[in-house]
Every structure is written in C-alpha cells, then in structure tokens.
Amino acid sequence: MKLTRLIPEETGFDIDGVVADTMASFIGIAKKDYGIHNIVKEQITSYWLEECLPIPDEIIGKIIEKILNDPFGTGLEPISGAVDALTEISKAAPLTFVTARPLKAPIEKWIHTTLHKVPSSRIRVIATGEHSAKVSVLQENGIMNFVEDHLATCVQIHEAGMNAIVYDQPWNRKDTHDLPRTGSWKELLSKMELS
Numbered sequence: 001m002k003l004t005r006l007i008p009e010e011t012g013f014d015i016d017g018v019v020a021d022t023m024a025s026f027i028g029i030a031k032k033d034y035g036i037h038n039i040v041k042e043q044i045t046s047y048w049l050e051e052c053l054p055i056p057d058e059i060i061g062k063i064i065e066k067i068l069n070d071p072f073g074t075g076l077e078p079i080s081g082a083v084d085a086l087t088e089i090s091k092a093a094p095l096t097f098v099t100a101r102p103l104k105a106p107i108e109k110w111i112h113t114t115l116h117k118v119p120s121s122r123i124r125v126i127a128t129g130e131h132s133a134k135v136s137v138l139q140e141n142g143i144m145n146f147v148e149d150h151l152a153t154c155v156q157i158h159e160a161g162m163n164a165i166v167y168d169q170p171w172n173r174k175d176t177h178d179l180p181r182t183g184s185w186k187e188l189l190s191k192m193e194l195s
C-alpha cells in the first residue's frame with residue numbers, strides 16, 4: 001500500500017528501529033563485549049532475536065538490558081535522516097514518541113540529546129512497557145498515524161482503525177496485510193503536510 005499524506009499533529013513515532021538504530025547498537029555490543037563478530041543486520045529476520053541469531057539467549061538478554069539502561073554507553077545512533085526530518089516536523093507540530101520500553105528516563109534523555117535542535121517542550125516520550133499497550137496510548141493521544149518497525153504492533157494499530165506505517169527493516173518484511181511502508185525518513189518527511 002502506498003504512503004499517504006500525513007498530518008504532523010496526528011503522527012507519532014516508535015523509537016527503536018525507527019529513530020534509533022538499535023540493532024546496530026546490539027551488533028556493536030555483541031562484538032565489543034562478547035567477541036561475537038559474525039552478526040549482520042540482514043540476519044535479523046525476526047523481531048525476536050532468539051529466533052534468528054546464533055547467540056545464547058542469556059547473552060541476548062544481557063545486551064538488551066544494557067541497551068535499555070544505557071543508550072549512550074551502548075553507542076546508540078540515530079537512523080540516517082531521522083534527526084533532520086524530525087527537526088523539520090517539530091516546527092509544524094510537537095513530536096510524540098511511543099516506545100514499548102519499560103524504562104523511560106534513559107531513552108527520553110537520548111531523544112532530547114539526539115534531537116538537540118528541537119526545543120524539549122516540543123518532545124513527548126511515552127513508555128508503555130509493552131507492545132500491546134501502544135494502541136490505547138495512541139487513541140488517547142489523538143495519534144492517527146504511527147511509524148513502527150514491529151510488524152505485530154503495526155497490525156494491531158491497523159486493526160484498531162489507525163494508520164500504521166511500517167518502517168522497513170529486515171525483521172518486518174513478512175507483511176501479509178500490505179501496510180504502507182517506508183525505509184526512508186526523506187520520504188516520510190515528503191509526505192508530511194508541513195505549512
């Protein structure tokens with residue numbers, strides 16, 4: 001399905017895998033802390049890393065814990081184009097980020113630091129703690145369009161009558177719902193009704 005025009009006030013964003021290159025950070029820690037050198041992003045064909053990576057579950061858990069607690073220490077970088085696009089969008093409407101992370105403070109700090117040109121009063125971060133809670137959070141906050149990389153969450157959003165935009169990643173390509181998809185912040189920005 002094609003991407004339609006998006007009203008900034010009604011559009012929200014997931015963080016990991018959309019704004020933050022979390023999987024690159026994961027691969028970096030696996031290398032640096034555990035000497036695991038043979039992982040590439042294309043191998044991550046499932047959102048659940050245990051299903052697609054030849055790394056013991058225990059180590060996967062430890063790396064994820066690090067990423068959740070210390071985005072800066074784990075070298076979390078923004079996805080290409082995200083900072084420029086979000087900075088532009090923030091001029092039209094405040095930015096709403098909804099993450100399933102259980103811990104809000106570390107990622108909120110990362111967002112504010114990364115989007116350093118966006119006044120902090122124009123950034124809102126909501127941490128739901130679980131994927132399934134996103135739909136109601138979006139409804140409560142008037143978010144009609146949501147950019148997300150977790151396919152199951154995209155489907156829940158779509159089925160609740162909102163517009164889910166899949167941010168293209170190797171782990172979300174088995175989409176049977178033909179949801180609108182983009183892998184480019186430049187394209188997302190071009191679809192925004194900015195005035």
Ligand SMILES: [Mg+2]
Nearest residue numbers: 014016017149
């Ligand atoms: Mg995500």
